[in-house]
Amino acid sequence: MKNAAEQLFQLGIPTPKGAFLATYSAEGLCSLAFPRGPQAARGVPQTEVPAQVRSWHTLTVASVKNVLSGRPAGKLPPLDYASGTEFQRNVWAELSRIKSGQTRSYGEVARAIGHPKAARAVGAACGANRIPLLIPCHRVLASNKKLGGFSGGLDWKRLLLLRERSWPGK
DNA sequence: CCACGGTGGTAGA
DNA sequence: TCTACCACCGTGG
Numbered sequence: 211m212k213n214a215a216e217q218l219f220q221l222g223i224p225t226p227k228g229a230f231l232a233t234y235s236a237e238g239l240c241s242l243a244f245p246r247g248p249q250a251a252r253g254v255p256q257t258e259v260p261a262q263v264r265s266w267h268t269l270t271v272a273s274v275k276n277v278l279s280g281r282p283a284g285k286l287p288p289l290d291y292a293s294g295t296e297f298q299r300n301v302w303a304e305l306s307r308i309k310s311g312q313t314r315s316y317g318e319v320a321r322a323i324g325h326p327k328a329a330r331a332v333g334a335a336c337g338a339n340r341i342p343l344l345i346p347c348h349r350v351l352a353s354n355k356k357l358g359g360f361s362g363g364l365d366w367k368r369l370l371l372l373r374e375r376s377w378p379g380k
Numbered sequence: 381c382c383a384c385g386g387t388g389g390t391a392g393a
Numbered sequence: 394t395c396t397a398c399c400a401c402c403g404t405g406g
Contacts, residue, residue: 295403295404297402297403297404298403298404315387315388316386316387316388317387317388320387320402325402325403327388327400327401327402328387328401328402328403329387329388329401329402330385330386330387330388330401330402330403331385331387331401331402331403331404332386332387332402332403333385333386333387334384334385334386334402334403334404335386335403335404336386337385337386338404347386350386351386352386352387352388353387353388353389354388357386358386358387359385359386359387360386361386364386367386
């Protein structure tokens, strides 16, 4: 459980598509936000960030760039799931098993975690995922092999899948 | 209890 | 293929 007083650290990740914003708790990476405005990137000066967080961030930056390039993420920083419900954590853990280049349907994920009829709830759990890219919710498609939805915007989902060569290309 | 989704499956046109 | 409809389920109000 995460108490409200816990301190968080935010660091940007510049990319050709804008700056992602990573947020860290004492447990690890707890959120990874897509670039917002042209330049909404801002946070705490690097010097005020604990060494531990800086080393985690190094892993995050490399992982994000890898995924954006369609490569396997590589070594990930510890992920802080604490904000999720039991069900959501199960879903996220399952998503983490989907390797680059693979895709699954919401229903398949539901079956994999022992809730065969919860496909729709799985979709909701994907939407609640605060660490997209590293918890690859973009690799989950509708059963008819169509795109389905994506909280970060379908353009992103399409782009990521194209890079991973997991999308026919419409 | 109710309403709402990043669903899935079926039936018709 | 596309639309309409409905069963299903975890979450949040």
